[in-house]
Amino acid sequence: MSLSPDFAFTQGSLQDFADCARRFELRFIRRMRYPALETQEPLQFEKRMRQGARFHKLVQQHLLGVPAEALTASLADDAELAGWWRNYLARGLSGLPAQRFSEITLQTHLAGRRLVAKYDLLALEPGGPAIIVDWKTGARVPSQSHLRARMQTIVYRYVLAQAGAHLYGGESIPPERIRMDYVYVAQGAERLSFAYSAAQMGEDEAQLSAMIAAIDGAEAFPLTNEERRCRFCSYRTLCDRGGAGRLEDFDLDEYADDEEDEAFMLDFDQIAEIEF
Amino acid sequence: MADKARSPLTAAQSELVSAPLQGKIWLEGIAGGGKTSVGVARVVTLLGQGVPAESILIFVPQRSLAQPYIAALRGWTAHRGGQVSVQTIGSLSLQMVETFWFLISGDAGFKRPQDLPNFLSLELAQYFMTRAIEPLVDERDYFNSVRIDRPRLYSQIVDNMNKAALVGFPISEIGSRLKSALASGVEQAHIFDDAQTCALAFRKYCLTHNLLDFSLQLEVFRDHVWAVQPARAYLRGRFKHLIVDGVEEDNPASHFLIHELLQSCESALIIYDRDAGFRRFLGADPDSARRLRDKCERKATLDETFVMEEAVAALGAGLGAQLGLSVKAEWDVDPAPALITEAHRYHPAMVDWVARQVETLVRERDVSPNDIVIVAPFMSDALRFGLADRLTQRGIPLRSHRPSRALRDEPAARTLLTLARLAHPHWNMPPTDFDIVFALMAAIKDLDLVRAKLLTEMLYRNGRLLPFAEMRSTAMQERITFDIGERYDRLAAWIDRYIDRDRGDAIDIFFRRLYGALLSRAGFGFHDDVDAGNTAQNLVDSARGFRWSLDFMSRYDEQIDLSQDYVKMVDRGVIANFYLRDWIADAEEGLLIAPAYTFLLNNRAVDYQFWLNIGSEGWSRRLYQPLTHPYVLSRGWPPGILWTEEDERSLSRETLGRLLLALTRRCRKAVYLGYSELSESGYEQRGLLLETIQSMLRRAAREGPNV
Numbered sequence: 003m004s005l006s007p008d009f010a011f012t013q014g015s016l017q018d019f020a021d022c023a024r025r026f027e028l029r030f031i032r033r034m035r036y037p038a039l040e041t042q043e044p045l046q047f048e049k050r051m052r053q054g055a056r057f058h059k060l061v062q063q064h065l066l067g068v069p070a071e072a073l074t075a076s077l078a079d080d081a082e083l084a085g086w087w088r089n090y091l092a093r094g095l096s097g098l099p100a101q102r103f104s105e106i107t108l109q110t111h112l113a114g115r116r117l118v119a120k121y122d123l124l125a126l127e128p129g130g131p132a133i134i135v136d137w138k139t140g141a142r143v144p145s146q147s148h149l150r151a152r153m154q155t156i157v158y159r160y161v162l163a164q165a166g167a168h169l170y171g172g173e174s175i176p177p178e179r180i181r182m183d184y185v186y187v188a189q190g191a192e193r194l195s196f197a198y199s200a201a202q203m204g205e206d207e208a209q210l211s212a213m214i215a216a217i218d219g220a221e222a223f224p225l226t227n228e229e230r231r232c233r234f235c236s237y238r239t240l241c242d243r244g245g246a247g248r249l250e251d252f253d254l255d256e257y258a259d260d261e262e263d264e265a266f267m268l269d270f271d272q273i274a275e276i277e278f
Numbered sequence: 279m280a281d282k283a284r285s286p287l288t289a290a291q292s293e294l295v296s297a298p299l300q301g302k303i304w305l306e307g308i309a310g311g312g313k314t315s316v317g318v319a320r321v322v323t324l325l326g327q328g329v330p331a332e333s334i335l336i337f338v339p340q341r342s343l344a345q346p347y348i349a350a351l352r353g354w355t356a357h358r359g360g361q362v363s364v365q366t367i368g369s370l371s372l373q374m375v376e377t378f379w380f381l382i383s384g385d386a387g388f389k390r391p392q393d394l395p396n397f398l399s400l401e402l403a404q405y406f407m408t409r410a411i412e413p414l415v416d417e418r419d420y421f422n423s424v425r426i427d428r429p430r431l432y433s434q435i436v437d438n439m440n441k442a443a444l445v446g447f448p449i450s451e452i453g454s455r456l457k458s459a460l461a462s463g464v465e466q467a468h469i470f471d472d473a474q475t476c477a478l479a480f481r482k483y484c485l486t487h488n489l490l491d492f493s494l495q496l497e498v499f500r501d502h503v504w505a506v507q508p509a510r511a512y513l514r515g516r517f518k519h520l521i522v523d524g525v526e527e528d529n530p531a532s533h534f535l536i537h538e539l540l541q542s543c544e545s546a547l548i549i550y551d552r553d554a555g556f557r558r559f560l561g562a563d564p565d566s567a568r569r570l571r572d573k574c575e576r577k578a579t580l581d582e583t584f585v586m587e588e589a590v591a592a593l594g595a596g597l598g599a600q601l602g603l604s605v606k607a608e609w610d611v612d613p614a615p616a617l618i619t620e621a622h623r624y625h626p627a628m629v630d631w632v633a634r635q636v637e638t639l640v641r642e643r644d645v646s647p648n649d650i651v652i653v654a655p656f657m658s659d660a661l662r663f664g665l666a667d668r669l670t671q672r673g674i675p676l677r678s679h680r681p682s683r684a685l686r687d688e689p690a691a692r693t694l695l696t697l698a699r700l701a702h703p704h705w706n707m708p709p710t711d712f713d714i715v716f717a718l719m720a721a722i723k724d725l726d727l728v729r730a731k732l733l734t735e736m737l738y739r740n741g742r743l744l745p746f747a748e749m750r751s752t753a754m755q756e757r758i759t760f761d762i763g764e765r766y767d768r769l770a771a772w773i774d775r776y777i778d779r780d781r782g783d784a785i786d787i788f789f790r791r792l793y794g795a796l797l798s799r800a801g802f803g804f805h806d807d808v809d810a811g812n813t814a815q816n817l818v819d820s821a822r823g824f825r826w827s828l829d830f831m832s833r834y835d836e837q838i839d840l841s842q843d844y845v846k847m848v849d850r851g852v853i854a855n856f857y858l859r860d861w862i863a864d865a866e867e868g869l870l871i872a873p874a875y876t877f878l879l880n881n882r883a884v885d886y887q888f889w890l891n892i893g894s895e896g897w898s899r900r901l902y903q904p905l906t907h908p909y910v911l912s913r914g915w916p917p918g919i920l921w922t923e924e925d926e927r928s929l930s931r932e933t934l935g936r937l938l939l940a941l942t943r944r945c946r947k948a949v950y951l952g953y954s955e956l957s958e959s960g961y962e963q964r965g966l967l968l969e970t971i972q973s974m975l976r977r978a979a980r981e982g983p984n985v
Contacts, residue, residue, distance in 0.1 A: 006354035034808050037813035038794025044787050063377055067508030072380040078390050104333065107361045116355050165358040169331045239798045240806060246794070 003031050005217065010109065010116040010186060016213055021231050027223035028237050038236045040177060043249040050249075052082050054139040057187065058105075058122060060087060061094070065104040065123070069124040086139060086187040093191040099127035103169060110164035113208065113214040117271045119161035128171030134158050134182040140253055143186050149194060156183055158205045159198045271275065287319060288312065294578055295319040295909055299327065299519075299545055304574035306550040309943035310585035310883060313549045313578075317521050318350045320364065320547050324519055335517040336368060337536065339528040339557065342879050347521070364515070368492065368534040371499035375452060383500040389486045392829070396489050396954030399818075401435070403491040405847055407432045410483035410571050411476045415699065420472040423465055424904050427850050434905035435476050439493035441911040444529040444561035445624035446500075449477050449493065454913070459910040459921040473905045489827075496531050498811055504538070514542040516672055518698035522548045524881070525570065529561035533570060538574045545821060548574060552581075553598070553605065553939050556875060559900070559908035566913055585883045585946050590614035592978075593949065594942025600974045601935030602928075613978055615969075619951035626664065627890075628954040632888055633668035635950055636869065640674055647675050647869040649885035653941070657873045660958060665871055675868035686848050686915050692718040693797075694942060698845060700743065701776045701788065705842045708741035720803045721796075722765050727759045733766060744772035765801050772796050787840035789814065839893045870964060883944045890952035892971065893963030899936040900926075934966055974978035 009030065019026040028034045049078040060073050070091055077084040079151045095102075102125045111120040123135040136154070149155055159182050166175050185191055225241055232238045233247030287295065287629045297303060305313050317608055319338075325331055338344045344364045351362055354585045375382075377394060383391035388489025398406060408428070415421060421431055436455075461467040520543050522528075522536055540546055542643065548570055555564035571577065581589060591612035593924035598605040606778045618635070621626040632652065639645040652665060662678055669676050686689045696709045709717070711734050718730040725733075730755065737744040745761035749755050755763060772795065776788075783791060793814050797804040804810035824844050832836060870877065874889075874897075891897075900908075910921055942949065951971065957963045 008349070008355075010352070035812045036798065037790045037818045038798060039787070042789065045784070059376075063380070067376060068378060068380055076380055076394070078392070088566060092890045108359065109361060111355045114355060116352070118361075119439045165360075168328070168359050172328075187479075212544070227982055236794070239794050241708045242800070 005031050010118045010168065011112075011157075011210075011214060012118050013152075013154040015158065016210070017153040019213060019217060020029065022226035022235070023124075023220070023223040024134070024225040025235055025237060026217070027101050028240070029251045031223070034237075036240065038239050040234050041235055041249045041252055042246045047252070048250050050139075053080070053086075057083060057086050057090075057136060057139055061090060061122070062104045065102055089187045089191040090137075090185075091256075093193075093273045094137075094185055094187065095125075096137075098123075098125035098133055099131055101126050101128075101169075102126060104256060106162050106169075106203075108165040110161050113218070115214050115218075117157065117161060117210065117214075119158050121162075124162070124166070126166070126170055128173065130179065132162060132170060132175045132180045133160060134180070136182070138184050139146050139188055140186070141188055142253060143189050143192055143194065144253070146196075149184060150196060155182055155196055156206045156259045157195070158211065160203060160210065163198065163203055176232060257271075283310065287315065290578075290580060290583075291316050291319070292337055293523070294547075295323050297576070299329070300326070301576060302543075302546040302548070302574040303576045303578060304548050304571045305578045306552055306581065307580035308553065308583060309551050309881075309940055310583045311580035313347050313551070314523055314582050314881065315579055317523050321347060322350060322543075324355060324360075325354075325357055325359070331357070331362045331517055332519040333516060334362045335520050335539070336362060336364045336790065337520060337522045337532070338364070338478075339524050339532065339562065340879055341366060343524045343881055345880070346830075347523075352858075356647065365493050367535065368494070371495055374493055374503050374509055374513070375498050378503050379510075380507060381506050381508065382498065383488075386502045387485050388488050390488055393488050393833070396487070396827050396830065397495060398491045398827065400433075400491055400492070402824065403436050404432050405824070406483065406487075406489060406491075407436060407476075407480050408828065408847075410437075410480045414476065414795075415472075418472075420476065421469060421829075421905075424469060424698045426902075426904070429906060435480065436475055436491065436493075436901055437903075438908045439472060439477050439480070439491065439912065441498075441906070441908070443496040443500075443831060444531045445563075445759055445820055445911060445913050446530050446534070449481060449868075450474070452477055454795060455906075455911060455915075455917050456907060456955045459915065460655055460907060461736070466467055469904065470841070474946035487831070488680045500531060500534060500878070504535075513539065518542075518544045520546040520548070522546070524549065524551060525567040526550050526552075526555045526564040527557045527562045527879075528567060530563050530566045531561075531564045534565070536570060537573060545686075546574065551716055553603065555938055556836055556878060556933075556936055556940060558912070558933075560907075561912075564914055571683065577669070582836070583943065585943060586803070587616065587947055590942055590945050590949070593617060594939050595948065596974045596978055597938040597942070597970055598935045600970050600977065601750075601931045601938070603932070603935040603939065616945075616948045617653050617951065617975075618948055623955045623956040624869055624956055625958045628670060629661070629664045632665065632890065632950070632952050633672060635888070636669060637672045645885055648867055649946075650766060650888070651870045651884045651886075652890060653872060653874040653877050654886040654890040654952075655874055655894055657871065658958060659702070661872060661890070669869065676871060677868040678871040685813070685817055686811045686851075688816075689716070690810040691718050691817045692794065693717045694846060697721070697773065697792060698785060698788055698841075700741065701773045701792075702841065703741055703777060705845070707842070707845065711735075711738060714738050718766070720845065721769055722762060723801055723803050726892060729762065737766075737770075737893075743773065745770060751757050757818065769796060769802075773867060783841075784821075784825050785844050786818045786825060788841070793818075811840075814861060871935055874941065874959075878937075878940050878944070882981070884944060885945075885946075885947045886950065887941060887945045887968075888950040888952055889941070890949050891957065892953050893955070893965050893968045895963070895965040897937070897965055897967040898930040899965075900933075931968060934970065938967075938970075 014034065015030055022153050049205070064070055064073055074084070074087065077087055100125060103121070105120070106124055107118060107120045109116050111117065121134055122137050124132070125135060126132040136158070159180050162180055163175055163177050166172055169206060177198045177200045180196070182196045184194045226232070229243055232243035234243065234252050235243070238244060290913050294303065294305065305316060307313055310556065321336065324334060334342060338348050348364060371644060375398070380391070383395070402951065411430070411432070424431060438452045442452055446849050447455070452526050453470045455472040456473070457467050461470060464515060483489070484491060490498065517539055520539055521535065525533070525536070525548050536548070550567060550571070555562050586594065588611050592611035593616045595605050596613050620631055636650060639650060654661060666676060666678060668765055686695060691715070693712070696713040699705065699707045699709045714734045715727070715730045718733055719725050719727060737746070746755065746767045772792070793804065796802055796810070799805060804814065821844050825840050830836055830839055907921065909915055921942050952967070955962060
């Protein structure tokens with residue numbers, strides 16, 4: 003089996019490959035769904051994921067014109083989420099250009115493949131700054147060096163530089179105008195920022211091209227040697243790599259689940275299919 | 279229809295594709311005329327001219343109809359920019375109601391406007407319908423003269439409410455509309471009154487519990503979300519270019535939205551398939567769609583077929599004309615070469631004949647299996663299995679699709695459900711011996727039926743799996759083998775430990791725990807099995823969706839044992855009945871076996887079609903639905919007018935005529951007719967399709983010079 007010709011790479015799929023080639027193979031080539039538990043505390047894990055998703059939805063609603071007061075009133079049953087929300091309202095949007103696009107997806111092509119990025123928020127000013135905002139709801143703020151090496155940082159900035167012209171007055175966005183901000187709303191909306199440059203874009207392009215070429219040319223997809231990467235991988239029983247990890251050791255912000263967006267927002271129809 | 283024979287585009291198509299960016303085009307024609315090809319090329323052209331992808335909306339009545347667009351967009355790797363949106367009225371209204379919920383929830387009548395909405399899939403709507411109205415039905419002895427099971431009964435009430443929302447009349451009018459057209463006596467009138475009462479009770483329940491079934495979601499979207507400025511501004515500001523395909527298969531609610539967006543968009547291409555509209559029983563309204571024609575400055579037609587050979591065209595037109603459709607029949611072209619048949623007395627002989635004909639086409643005439651479809655009005659499990667078995671033996675790759683399939687019928691799901699009952703003895707729902715045999719076979723690798731039966735007979739006692747050592751006879755243990763016995767013990771011990779620990783997991787968590795800890799491990803049945811993994815994931819998704827839709831209920835002081843309720847509802851066929859991911863499989867290779875309408879809604883052409891059971895009444899007769907009626911509840915049926923036998927007869931003829939036209943327009947070379955005097959059930963069959971074919975052939979022989 004090989005990767006489908008119309009497969010679109012995302013930061014999530016590339017991060018999977020970077021972490022474990024076998025995981026990439028199972029998930030994207032064999033398309034094997036594997037419902038084993040990710041952590042030992044599945045309900046708490048689920049609660050965190052749902053809180054994160056709801057926070058992202060709140061921001062989207064706010065940016066589409068739903069008044070903050072109406073949204074705040076809906077948070078009476080979740081003090082933690084309400085705290086994130088307050089932090090967002092206080093500092094989340096400060097200093098951002100006025101032209102904003104929430105939950106927007108861009109794509110470019112590289113090495114004969116599509117490369118897709120789904121952004122929480124793009125705030126741009128034609129001729130001025132072009133800022134990528136990614137909301138993080140996890141309990142920890144990782145190091146700059148860790149984030150710098152993540153595929154999300156590499157892919158998001160690169161794709162915006164390549165595919166964001168139509169949001170920037172029709173002009174290509176100079177890499178130097180691009181900045182990526184991770185905003186940790188559970189930590190007082192602390193912001194970790196990553197500037198961009200033409201040189202960095204060149205390096206990123208080379209790295210991404212090499213990864214895509216490696217995947218397309220791969221004859222084998224070996225299991226990672228770093229077993230710590232298996233702790234939260236649902237395939238670990240298939241690979242005989244032990245039990246699920248503890249939630250306290252898990253970084254929810256690195257739980258990539260963006261692959262479903264690849265399908266152009268396909269719906270689920272609520273009308274029954276024909277029963278003939 | 280995206281057809282392999284279409285490229286390159288004709289001059290007429292190219293002219294439409296490159297029409298000026300500003301302007302609205304109405305494009306109609308017969309299926310196979312290249313309309314969807316124009317739509318697909320138009321999207322690519324818009325993007326090529328620098329139109330932002332986010333401003334393009336592809337709007338279709340059903341997601342399968344968007345496949346050519348999605349395939350083209352995915353295949354066009356050169357694109358840099360945003361993404362085109364592909365939506366149905368269901369998906370778009372859901373997103374809009376969810377996004378603008380807190381602006382409209384109070385005005386829309388929800389009792390807790392500050393709580394989140396809970397959108398119900400069809401299966402969950404049926405579940406909540408059961409909760410909301412079953413006490414009423416039992417207490418007042420509703421529907422006592424209707425002889426169909428409760429889930430089907432409730433699904434028709436849901437269907438009535440959906441029709442009201444799609445067509446645009448209040449749900450309080452359902453009963454009166456049905457009564458005035460269909461009630462022939464007091465008993466019938468009572469049934470419709472009961473259906474009305476239940477619909478209103480369910481609506482009240484939904485408003486009280488912040489639940490939105492499809493009908494309420496649509497109503498809220500149309501009457502409330504569309505009325506608030508930020509929502510309207512968002513949609514109008516975003517979607518400047520519309521591509522609407524299959525508009526005749528869509529419903530008045532969709533047509534309302536398209537009409538509204540036409541007022542603000544810069545360009546539009548609306549594609550209308552003439553002589554179609556076969557989703558009428560799902561609310562499709564070609565007449566309502568046609569009103570959009572006047573909103574377009576330019577009208578274009580593509581009526582030249584790119585698909586059918588002459589004889590196939592003559593066949594379709596002849597059949598259509600025979601059934602009274604206003605299509606021009608070319609009596610000077612002989613349809614006979616497009617028609618291949620052989621009469622059989624018994625049904626299995628007909629299935630054998632079909633398999634032999636397919637083999638001949640593939641092996642001797644080099645036809646790709648992708649270019650063959652086998653259709654029937656209904657595709658029973660027996661027929662599907664019979665065909666699949668014979669074709670697989672002949673080495674013919676195939677794929678099969680039913681629009682809905684009960685998850686409980688999937689081996690992996692049945693196994694998980696059986697083991698869940700074992701692990702929850704307090705439910706008092708012990709599995710039967712038969713279920714245990716089946717579950718052991720599926721759960722333990724290389725365990726055959728005989729040994730699974732032996733294990734069950736000797737070790738399944740009082741709802742519990744006893745240890746292998748309890749099997750007293752060493753000879754019997756050796757026959758089963760100690761290797762299998764060891765794995766059996768691991769399974770039994772895992773379940774015992776689960777019971778002892780009294781985990782009380784949510785049922786989806788239980789499924790995941792069992793899957794990860796045991797069934798997916800080496801030596802067990804789901805190990806490295808993609809199908810089992812997919813089915814298990816579908817069951818987990820279904821159970822989790824159930825839990826997420828219900829866990830808020832505790833706020834409303836309704837205590838439910840979610841896990842037990844889930845398993846009960848699966849058993850009753852109320853939930854876990856839909857399996858939408860199977861549509862994805864349609865992209866795969868092989869001969870397609872499907873119900874006729876399912877094939878049509880894939881909107882693709884093939885070289886050869888096999889129509890099976892042509893004597894069946896199912897080709898023309900509506901499903902028995904005593905509580906609902908797709909025509910009486912349509913916009914075109916005037917309230918107060920009686921629906922007569924003659925209306926039913928002419929509907930049957932028109933429905934069959936449209937179906938046959940639609941099928942032949944998706945067929946290039948020939949149609950094989952599968953006929954047996956006796957049906958699958960052993961009854962004589964002489965339905966309208968058979969009669970029509972015979973009449974047409976007689977007429978063609980009489981009137982056609984070449985026949």
